[in-house]
Amino acid sequence: MDPTTVMAVLCSVVVFAGWLLLPHSATSVEPVVVSEERQPVPVSA
Amino acid sequence: MKIDSGDTAWVLASAALVMLMTPALGFFYGGLVRRKNVLSTIMHSFFILCLISVQWVLWGYSLAFGPDKGHIIGGLEWIGLNGVGFAPNPDYAPTIPHQAFMVFQMMFAVITPALISGAFAERQRFKAFVLFSLLWATFVYDPIAHWVWGAGGWLHQLGALDFAGGTVVHISSGVSALVAALVLGRRLGFGKQKVEPHDATMTVLGAALLWFGWFGFNAGSALGAGALATSAFVVTNTATAMAALTWMTVSWWHKKQPSVIGAAAGAVAGLVAITPASGFVNVMGAIVIGFGAGVVCYLAIQLRERIKVDDALDVWAVHGIGGTWGALATGLFATVAINSAAANGLFYGNPRQALVQLVAIGAAWSWSILGTFVILKVVNLFVPLRVHEDEEVIGLDLSQHGEPAYASIHAN
Numbered sequence: 001m002d003p004t005t006v007m008a009v010l011c012s013v014v015v016f017a018g019w020l021l022l023p024h025s026a027t028s029v030e031p032v033v034v035s036e037e038r039q040p041v042p043v044s045a
Numbered sequence: 046m047k048i049d050s051g052d053t054a055w056v057l058a059s060a061a062l063v064m065l066m067t068p069a070l071g072f073f074y075g076g077l078v079r080r081k082n083v084l085s086t087i088m089h090s091f092f093i094l095c096l097i098s099v100q101w102v103l104w105g106y107s108l109a110f111g112p113d114k115g116h117i118i119g120g121l122e123w124i125g126l127n128g129v130g131f132a133p134n135p136d137y138a139p140t141i142p143h144q145a146f147m148v149f150q151m152m153f154a155v156i157t158p159a160l161i162s163g164a165f166a167e168r169q170r171f172k173a174f175v176l177f178s179l180l181w182a183t184f185v186y187d188p189i190a191h192w193v194w195g196a197g198g199w200l201h202q203l204g205a206l207d208f209a210g211g212t213v214v215h216i217s218s219g220v221s222a223l224v225a226a227l228v229l230g231r232r233l234g235f236g237k238q239k240v241e242p243h244d245a246t247m248t249v250l251g252a253a254l255l256w257f258g259w260f261g262f263n264a265g266s267a268l269g270a271g272a273l274a275t276s277a278f279v280v281t282n283t284a285t286a287m288a289a290l291t292w293m294t295v296s297w298w299h300k301k302q303p304s305v306i307g308a309a310a311g312a313v314a315g316l317v318a319i320t321p322a323s324g325f326v327n328v329m330g331a332i333v334i335g336f337g338a339g340v341v342c343y344l345a346i347q348l349r350e351r352i353k354v355d356d357a358l359d360v361w362a363v364h365g366i367g368g369t370w371g372a373l374a375t376g377l378f379a380t381v382a383i384n385s386a387a388a389n390g391l392f393y394g395n396p397r398q399a400l401v402q403l404v405a406i407g408a409a410w411s412w413s414i415l416g417t418f419v420i421l422k423v424v425n426l427f428v429p430l431r432v433h434e435d436e437e438v439i440g441l442d443l444s445q446h447g448e449p450a451y452a453s454i455h456a457n
Contacts, residue, residue, distance in 0.1 A: 002329075002392070003392045004327070004329045004330050004333060004378055004392055005329045007329075007333045008329040008330070008332035008333050008336075011287070011291075011332055011333055011335075011336035012287075012332060012336075014294075014336075015287070015290050015291050015294050015336065018294050018298070019294065019297075022294070022297045022298055023301055
């Protein structure tokens with residue numbers, strides 16, 4: 001394999017294999033109170 | 046010379062694809078700003094589409110591609126498209142009408158100053174923006190385009206490779222964006238209050254449309270409908286996907302979650318980086334270039350945040366650094382197996398090409414820094430670059446354009 005192909009394979013391995021090892025933390029989100037709602041608009045046919 | 050109908054159709058279609066990129070950029074940027082500034086941000090891109098379309102036919106094309114003057118600039122012989130007709134020009138594109146080449150290049154000239162607008166989003170006065178864009182296109186973009194792409198341009202003669210604009214479009218705009226951010230200063234409350242994108246869906250849609258249009262940008266730069274265009278299309282898609290995957294992985298590792306906006310930004314970084322290389326590298330080279338773009342552009346954003354420069358939408362990190370990486374990578378991974386009219390890069394036995402690319406990168410950085418700084422200072426003599434503080438607080442949509450983007454919600 002030429003150097004470019006070797007580098008491409010290594011880059012792909014880093015990215016694909018990395019996902020197995022990556023930690024994941026869910027973010028806790030407080031409910032948002034909506035203070036400004038659009039008013040209903042009458043629509044005629 | 047005989048006009049090839051297939052080549053002409055592809056270049057005209059590509060021009061239309063590249064045209065779409067500028068409003069797409071407006072949506073990409075528009076989603077990233079606060080809702081009080083979304084219209085002004087989209088207006089930057091839309092207005093430039095109109096402004097540079099006229100500048101280009103009047104004098105821009107002649108300066109960039111007209112008969113060479115001292116290897117620095119094109120002459121004024123083609124002003125108002127005088128002499129730019131339907132017969133092919135053998136110096137640029139021997140199988141399509143000269144005007145087809147001209148209008149394809151016009152779309153590049155349009156999007157380049159639009160890219161800069163992300164740096165001064167949410168605080169630049171509209172009139173100053175108009176003057177700056179016109180002067181920048183004339184005194185920064187047109188000369189660099191001539192150096193690299195013009196017949197007789199000094200970087201062209203030196204052998205610099207830039208298939209679709211890594212140096213001409215992305216380094217010039219990205220570096221100029223950094224200068225603009227430094228000259229204009231930070232937005233009110235920068236670093237004290239959190240500025241979050243008002244509509245991430247708009248940003249992802251904009252990125253997707255940019256990706257679509259970029260096929261015209263890169264594959265269209267083959268200036269013909271054949272094998273080279275096909276190769277450019279394939280490597281463009283590959284590098285873009287790889288950069289998005291890489292950026293998402295890096296941000297996942299860094300921030301513990303895979304960012305959606307990060308994936309979109311990563312895709313754009315990949316598009317930027319493959320641009321100069323797209324007609325010279327094979328698909329393995331594209332994977333390395335995409336990977337590198339995802340890493341270096343992400344790191345550039347961390348650096349920009351650390352030194353507290355308010356390049357609002359990270360134009361320098363994505364376009365300046367991404368373009369620099371792409372231009373350098375062209376000198377590493379280019380191969381005549383893809384484009385026999387070009388040259389091999391370092392990894393194919395030609396270290397000189399990497400040095401030539403460094404010269405081109407240095408020239409584009411230097412002229413962009415100098416030109417942008419001087420233009421901003423000159424514009425500031427006539428029109429203040431920034432809006433007043435109270436105008437910035439209420440937002441540019443209302444203060445500059447008198448229109449809210451969303452009917453019932455004005456605040457923030």
